[in-house]
Amino acid sequence: xxxxxxxxxxxxxxxxxxxxxxxxxxxxxxxxxxxxxxxxxxxxxxxxxxxxxxxxxxxxxxxxxxxxxxxxxxxxxxxxxxxxxxxxxxxxxxxxxxxxxxxxxxxxxxxxxxxxxxxxxxxxxxxxxxxxxxxxxxxxxxxxxxxxxxxxxxxxxxxxxxxx
Numbered sequence: 820x821x822x823x824x825x826x827x828x829x830x831x832x833x834x835x836x837x838x839x840x841x842x843x844x845x846x847x848x849x850x851x852x853x854x855x856x857x858x859x860x861x862x863x864x865x866x867x868x869x870x871x872x873x874x875x876x877x878x879x880x881x882x883x884x885x886x887x888x889x890x891x892x893x894x895x896x897x898x899x900x901x902x903x904x905x906x907x908x909x910x911x912x913x914x915x916x917x918x919x920x921x922x923x924x925x926x927x928x929x930x931x932x933x934x935x936x937x938x939x940x941x942x943x944x945x946x947x948x949x950x951x952x953x954x955x956x957x958x959x960x961x962x963x964x965x966x967x968x969x970x971x972x973x974x975x976x977x978x979x980x981x982x983x
Contacts, residue, residue, distance in 0.1 A: 829914065831871040833861030836949050837910050837919040839935075840958060841928050851928040851935040851978070853901065854962055855910060855917060859943025872941040879913050881972035883941060888974035891934055899974065901935055904981040910937075919949075929978040938962070939972040 838854045857872055859865035876883055879898040890897035902909040906926055910917045921929070929935055944961055947953050961967055 829871060829875060831861040831863050831867040832857050832875065832915075833868045833943075834858040834949070835915060835917045836944075836947060837908065837917040838947060838953060838958070839908055839919055839921040839925045841922070841925050849924070849928045851921075851925045851932070852962075853908065853910065853919075853935050853937045853976075854940060855912075855938070856940040856942070856944045856947065858948065859945045865943045865945070868943050869941050872939070872943075875912070876939060876941065876972045881939065881974065883972050884969055886973065888972075890937070890974045890976040894977035894979070897974075897976070899937060899939075899976055901937070901976050901978050902981065903929060903978050933978060934975050935978050937974050937976045938968075940967055941970045941972075942967050 834857065836856055836858060838856075840852050842850045842852070857868045859868045861868040861871065873883065881888060881898070890899060894900075898913055900911040902911070903921070903926065906921050906923065908919050908921050910919075940961075946957065947961070
């Protein structure tokens, strides 16, 4: 793929959204998760957006599938970064960024562990529109779907805080 094609592909992503949640603390599963996904609203539609997401992940070196990259080892140079200020999460990838508000329990879990589990879904999720709450069962249906998981990039990222 040439860099020109990559730029064209990136423009097809459409709206990049981010959603934060934690696992069930009662099951000792209080891991902070961060999910990035496209709404599938790019100029050439959902399929082009999904192809652009796969191209972006390939371009930045994140494998799709069951490999979990450890972005905490070389956090300063890893292509995906999380910056937390209060309850605001800023997710940065090469040439793009997205923001979301984290629930208090996500912030507490991230502060305790210093990291978050990040998924970048290549499947579009048009139902999860920014600014509207996502019901837990809707999140579980998407983020727990085997085909979503196997078509996503997975990594553990350091959660950095704004220095004051």
